Amino acid sequence: MxxxxxxxxxxxxxxxxxxxxxxxxxxNSLVESNNWGYSYGDLLVQLDEWNASPWVTIDSIGASVQNRTLWELTLTDTIQSDDPKQTVYMHVRTHPNEIQSFWVANEFINQLLLDDPFSQEMRKKCTFYIVPMYNPDGVELGYPRQNANEIDIESNWSTEPMEPEPTALKQRFIDLMNSDQPIRIALNMHAAYNGNPRYFVYHHENGTSVEYSQLEQEFIGGVGSYYSTGIGPWDTFVSWTSGTPSQYPESWFWSNHGADVMALTYEDWNSDDAGNYDSTANALLHGINEYLMNHNISTILEESQFPKAFSLKTNYPNPFNSTTTIRYALYEKSMVSLSIFNSNGQLIETLVNANQGIGEYLIQWNSAQVPSGIYLYQLNTSTSTETRKMTILK
Ligand SMILES: [Zn+2]
The missing domain is CATH 1.20.5 (Single alpha-helices involved in coiled-coils or other helix-helix interfaces)
Incomplete structure (x- = not known):
């Protein structure tokens, strides 16, 4: 004891x-061997610095096994702002020893905070969400690839239940994909041992589609054209040649959203000699810009293989004491039902059961008849269903 x-x-x-x-x-050599040169404490200091920028907000998407916060940085201009904005998501350092992925992300953020016209334009057009340390426990424990449960969370996406870190990230992806500004580009930042040149993990058409593999070639080629001596061509590393795996975050995007999301793993060079992070970040930003210009979000929403029938928002306020408002938007005319259930799945009340046209709907619910607790609200249309949680505190 x-x-x-x-x-x-x-x-x-x-x-x-x-x-x-x-x-x-x-x-400190002891600490360095434990966190590969950049610790959770270093990140906290850095988050404070980024947070001083008017373009940055810092939030949590959840917590790790050992209850460290999974920080997410939002970088955008909310005043000079396009509508809708294009959403870019980046998660970094799944594998703690691939520290180079963080240095690229760090440069990516620094460039987006500059006051030059290109950075201003990118902040106006896009919202960037960046999780700079997705596996903080692994970093602090000195594990090369695993989280605190010694699981490789990169390939944990088809396991039930998933580890806390991918569970949090997946929920974030679901929420954003259900929003009116869904993720367009999702980058999963790594560094490979023999990664010279730097490259993207390309998904072969056998595991995706001919159309999507062409989009991948376009995206990867576009980024590479801004740093052709450092980033390899699209066929540097070809995967998914014998079908679609289910265990990766990119698998989740492909299975649920098809060609709507350019979801790729990037591999920097996992070596002290890597460097040139500014050139890589610059190429990523210009490549992203070019891809988004060529594939406008409005066209994507119209041509989507996965047309969304509706978007259901989080109720407000939540938690609540007596009354809350549930908001949803219908993108097509449909028979709609909106019902409240208790945590045992028993129907409490049906708030809507009607044919409704395209538009936005605000439905108030008064919870006077039920006790405190967790409740679910479920929206059904003829093609889709979604359920969300809410909490009554009396
Ligand atoms: Zn990796």
Whole structure:
């Protein structure tokens, strides 16, 4: 017992000192071997710096196994703003030792915060969501690839139940894909051992479609054209030649949203000699811009293989005491039902049961007749169903 007591305190002290930046990762070989040169504490300091920018907000998408926050940075201009905006998602450092993926993301963010016309334009056109440290426990434990449960969360997407980190990220993807500004480009940032040149993991048409594989070639070629000496052509690394795997985040995007989302893994060079992160970030930004210009969001919404019948929003307020408002938008005329269920799945009340036309609907619900607790509201149309949670606190 005594031994355990001291061990816990030592760990807590170390985490505390790192968070204060008294022990800086780069100055301490013990810590460096534990976090591959950039710790969770380093990230907290950096998040504070980014947060000082008017273009940045910082939120949490959930927590890791050891309850570290999974931070998400939102980078956009909300004043000079296109409508709709194009959404770009980036998650970084699934594999803790692939630190180069973070340095690329770091440059990507820094360039987006510049005051030059290109960065201004990108902030106006796009919303960038970036999770800079998707596996903070692995980073702090010094694991090369795993989370605190020693699971590789990169390939955990077809497991039931999924680990907490992919569970949080998947929920975020679902929420954004159901919003009126769905993700257009999703980049999964890694670094490979023998990764010279840098490359994207290309998904062969056998695992996707002819149309999508051509879009991938266009995207990868577009990015590469801005850094042709550093980033390899689309066929540098070809995967999914014998079908569609189910375990990756890109598998989830492909199965649920097809060609609507350009979801790719990027592999930087996993070596101290890698460098040129600014050139890579610059190429990524210009490639993203070109792709989004060629594939306008309005056209995508019209031509989608997965047309959405509606979008259901989170009720407001939530949690609530007596009354809340449920908001949804219909994109096609349909028979609609909106019902409330308790956490045992028993029907409490049906709020809507009618034929409704295209438009936005606000439905109020008064919970006077039911006790505190978690409830579900479900929207059904003739082609789709969605259920969301809400909490009554009396
Ligand atoms: Zn990796």
């Amino acid at each position: 005594k031994k355990k007591y001291f061990r816990i305190n030592y760990t807590a002290l170390l985490v505390f000192l790192i968070s204060l930046n008294i022990i800086h990762s780069k100055d």
